[in-house]
Amino acid sequence: MADIKQHIVYWGSDHLAIKEKLPGYALYERVDEGLDLATIFSASYRNALFLLGQDAAVWSDAVLFSRLPANNILYDRRCAIAASIQPIADLKNAHAVDFSDIDRLAHIIHYDFFPAQWGFKLSFDRFRLAPDFTGELIERAQASATLRGDFGDEWTTLATWTQRTWSYGDWYETFYPECQFSTGVDVRFVLRVVAMSSGRLIATHTLESSDFLTGLPFYVGSEDADIMVSVAGKGSGEITLGRQHVVRTREGYGHLFAGGQRHIDPDVLAQSIATYFDAGDLKPPLVVYFSGFNIGESFEGLFMMQAMGVPFLLISDSRLYGGAFYMGSAILENQILETIKDTLHRLGFGPHDVILTGLSMGTTGALYYGGQIAPKAIVVGKPLPDVGTVAERGRLYRPTGFETAADIVMMLGGSNDEQGIATVNEHFWRKFRKADLSQTILGVTYMRQDDYQPNGFDRIYHQLSTQNSPVQFLHKGWIGRHNDNTGGIVQWFVQIIRLILKTRYSREE
Secondary structure, eight states: OOOOOEEEEEESSSOOTTGGGSOTTEEEEEBTTTBOHHHHTSGGGTTOEEEEOTTOGGGGOHHHHTTSOTTOEEEETTOOOOTTTHHHHHHTTOEEEOTTOHHHHHHHHHHHSOSSOOEEEEOGGGEEEOTTOOSEEEEETTTEEEEEEEOOSSOEEEEEEEEEEEEOSSOEEEEEOOEEEOTTEEEEEEEEEEETTTOOEEEEEEEEGGGTTTOEEEEOOSSOEEEEEEEEEEEEEEEEEOOEEEEEOOTTSOSSSTTOEEEEETTTTTEEEEEEEEOTTSOSOEEEEEOOOOSSSOOOOHHHHHHHOSOEEEEEEOSTTTOOTTOOOHHHHHHHHHHHHHHHHHHTOOTTOEEEEEETHHHHHHHHHHHHHOOSEEEEESOOOOHHHHHHHHTTTOTTTOTHHHHHHHHHHSSSSHHHHHHHHHHHHHHHTTOOOTTOEEEEEEETTOSSOTTHHHHHHHHHHTSSSOOEEEEEEESSOTTSOHHHHHHHHHHHHHHHHHHHHOOOO
């Protein structure tokens, strides 16, 4: 499969003999050879990859350099960088590369700075125990599965995912496991790469337990292939498995996107959330967007945030089937909070120069963490503060519509009964009740007959009305169920963010 087309822009006077070495999706161009500044700084070049030579004009113009796209800058390592440019290059996540090694440069462009993103999770629906497995299987809905027993003294295959995870040829992938095991047990994962057309075994890769947190990177091969995963163990005890992830990798240049970061929760199966920072125009505020429910492995909201021109931080929840509403262990939640605070510090912004935003599942993250950092604003669409209630309603009102809510209750609440539901709901409100939003603008748009949680807006409104200090509250309701008017929700959502940018930060559209 060919990737979507991508502009590769070289800025420099030296000859760079790389055009013939680039992949088919690359559109190689040079500044001043048919490309002017107005073109390269237009919206159509927002995700272009820039190659900067030693004499590129941006090295003497900090304002010009700040307009380059974040995370998509490679520069000749021989470049002399002025003190006024270095902080901007750091915020834009520019990378020094040896331009004299054309083959290496072409490799980095092709395998590490490809456009778009790709990731996949293995489903428990396709999880199969080995025929000779004699131990005990404990399933916790589709949140996790525990294998318990004596697995023997030699490596033994315990289970396999019959689902074939496809991969197009000439890609690098990384396998990230979700797995924990007791003392006395050792675990490994075995990946078999099989040619899609012929069924020929291309390669076998093994991931040992000592490397679970970093994952298993591997080259697929030159042809389209299926990736087949199995788990093996030895010793006696328990092995708990969550979702297993296969992600097109960038060899250290980022997770999902170039510049993306993966944050691991060691307390729960080494599950993870992902963040992506774009420094934008380097001016306040920072806009944080929490992705909605997504069964793929990806960030959401990139184009929407880019269009605003501001520095932004995307946060995506990689756990369970499509996300776990950004709540979890103290370690995971602290990583999210510290990432937001650290990003503000890197930009040199004040601690409150941040707007937290999200839609549907993302509203829970925006409200939960917004209540802890007193941001300039919180803007959400289709709020779902009570995930336990969403799961409870699913049994009668949406029996096949959102089964993952029950997995979240099992994971966060410890059970799928009334106590588990109450525990998950209280997890959110325990933090939100303490929120000081007296200096925060709160924008909420919602569906009046929301079939996930009909009283989500009412619960938020009531809680804010009981606080001692007044809250600036903008809200709009729409007729319909949760997904009946996503267009109207998004339009109002974007409009309120832009209104705050204009009135509080003097940013013109």
